[in-house]
Amino acid sequence: MTVSERILEIKQFLQQTPIFQDLVEEQLSALANIAIPQTYKRGETLFLEGDEGTGLFIIKSGRIKVFKVATGGKEQILHIFETNEHFAEVPALDGGHFPASAAAIEASEVMFIPGTAFLMVLQQNPLLAISMLKTFARHMRKLAHLVDTLSFTEVPERLANYLLNLSDKFGNIEVVELNLPKGQLAALLGTIPETLSRTFYKLSQDGMIEINGTTIRLCDRDRLISLGQKK
Incomplete structure (x- = not known):
């Protein structure tokens, strides 16, 4: 050139x-x-x-x-x-x-x-x-x-909002692909990878999300919204 x-x-x-x-x-x-x-x-x-x-x-x-x-x-x-x-x-x-x-x-x-x-x-x-x-x-x-x-928010609220924003970015889709490694996502949400992993597990156990590697299904959007608005 x-x-x-x-x-x-x-x-x-x-x-x-x-x-x-x-x-x-x-x-x-x-x-x-x-x-x-x-x-x-x-x-x-x-x-x-x-x-x-x-x-x-x-x-x-x-x-x-x-x-x-x-x-x-x-x-x-x-x-x-x-x-x-x-x-x-x-x-x-x-x-x-x-x-x-x-x-x-x-x-x-x-x-x-x-x-x-x-x-x-x-x-x-x-x-x-x-x-x-x-x-x-x-x-x-x-x-x-x-x-x-x-x-003023805890890690579960931050993660819920992150997943909802990721879904909204691509048209309110039900299944989102994490676009950051866990360590980077933890740094973005103001926590450490271990705490983030436990939070993912807790949301999964509560039926709000399903986890398959880096693919996350939002199973209960209303509860995620409610969690994200909690202060």
């Missing part, structure tokens, strides 16, 4: 992403010229908490987890980003350090946009600036919800 073909491919990808879809041709070309394609293997780290924040990332394929690690080594996943989503905007804008770490859950390809170039485009496009403010608002809501969940 020639350089011009590579830049055209990057520009077409950027144009399809929600954050950049309103940019004019000149601005897209400017971003495409400085965007850096990066690939990561499963488990590979993009950056660590405290590293210098030099830009933002947009996912072309795969999934990236953003997480923090406690002093004792326990991991808490803050969010999992998927295709066309972007993250690390704050350090890209304020020049500070990354407030959390990021790693690939699966083989992933991302576009890295250097912060200085992104700021220049942002200054030229008020719609993009508004889009960024909306992004910050969504992230704040998600973090507030995470704090609320970890502070």
Whole structure:
């Protein structure tokens, strides 16, 4: 692939992403010229908490987890980003350090946009600036919800809500496929794998779900909803 073909491919990808879809041709070309394609293997780290924040990332394929690690080594996943989503905007804008770490859950390809170039485009496009403010608002809501969940609910409620959300994501299906390894799912739900396994077993014994490897059948959606709403 020639350089011009590579830049055209990057520009077409950027144009399809929600954050950049309103940019004019000149601005897209400017971003495409400085965007850096990066690939990561499963488990590979993009950056660590405290590293210098030099830009933002947009996912072309795969999934990236953003997480923090406690002093004792326990991991808490803050969010999992998927295709066309972007993250690390704050350090890209304020020049500070990354407030959390990021790693690939699966083989992933991302576009890295250097912060200085992104700021220049942002200054030229008020719609993009508004889009960024909306992004910050969504992230704040998600973090507030995470704090609320970890502070005021127990693991069974968190797991019930996770399974229901997974079902809703694919059209209220009765059978869902766990899309995370147990260890990663435990980190997302703020617990440890052993506790998560016991919770799966308890929900199964109570007749709310059936477990077949990574395949989960939601046998009693109403009871799962009731459990998820319990505080």
